[in-house]
Amino acid sequence: MPTGVAIRDVREQLFAAAERVLLRDGPSGLTSRAVTTEANCAKGVMHRHFEDFDAFLAAFVLDRIDRMAPRAAALRDAAGTGTVAGNLTDALTALFESVAVAIVALVTFRDELRARLRKTWPAGVPVLTEAAVMIASYLSAERELGRITADADVEMLAPMLIGTGHLLFADRKGSPPEAGAVLRMVTAVIAGVAQDSQP
Structure with missing residues (x-):
């Protein structure tokens, strides 16, 4: 996704992507890269909204x-x-x-x-x-x-x-x-x- 393009409801988009990855690939497949790839967004998007990946997972x-x-x-x-x-x-x-x-x-x-x-x-x-x-x-x-x-x-x-x-x-x-x-x-x-x- 190009930089500067706003993502509506970014948290929910990332949570939905995490759920899909978790159900498909299990806990070992759930990485920040897998989530952002599934959500079709840049990896930096997650880090703008969450302190780190475990903070994201806790919120999820x-x-x-x-x-x-x-x-x-x-x-x-x-x-x-x-x-x-x-x-x-x-x-x-x-x-x-x-x-x-x-x-x-x-x-x-x-x-x-x-x-x-x-x-x-x-x-x-x-x-x-x-x-x-x-x-x-x-x-x-x-x-x-x-x-x-x-x-x-x-x-x-x-x-x-x-x-x-x-x-x-x-x-x-x-x-x-x-x-x-x-x-x-x-x-x-x-x-x-x-x-x-x-x-």
Whole structure:
């Protein structure tokens, strides 16, 4: 791209490019050169907006976490509709078919990125921690509606669902699990607390 040509929404253009590279090439392929090439812009563009590449990656991860807010609101609004297992299956599938699994690998792969994220995100892997909060909030709503037992420990169930879901989806090169496999996993995890009669 010629110097002096303004790029509209440069941050989003770079973040979208980073997501494509991460999904296609994995964490080891995600370099500043790969991102700017994918975004079709000069390498200097990134450095005008971010202190360094790890600062860019931290902003990218936090941006993708912020995008989970509408999904969390939609899941909570689904409380009382459909089945608990069905709603959780849909939510986990949407979460893990997104860039979330790749971000977990990226955070694990880059020590400096983890260190930067720790400044604003003191515990856990950001995407998975936020997903667990989303699931726990939904389960709390279902508990209030009586669709899961009153003594259900939603703070423990949520990470169990996220962790098991991550194991199902974690093979980036393989095909994603079938919906039936995700539903069976969810049904098994919530079997002791589910009150709705359908799977």
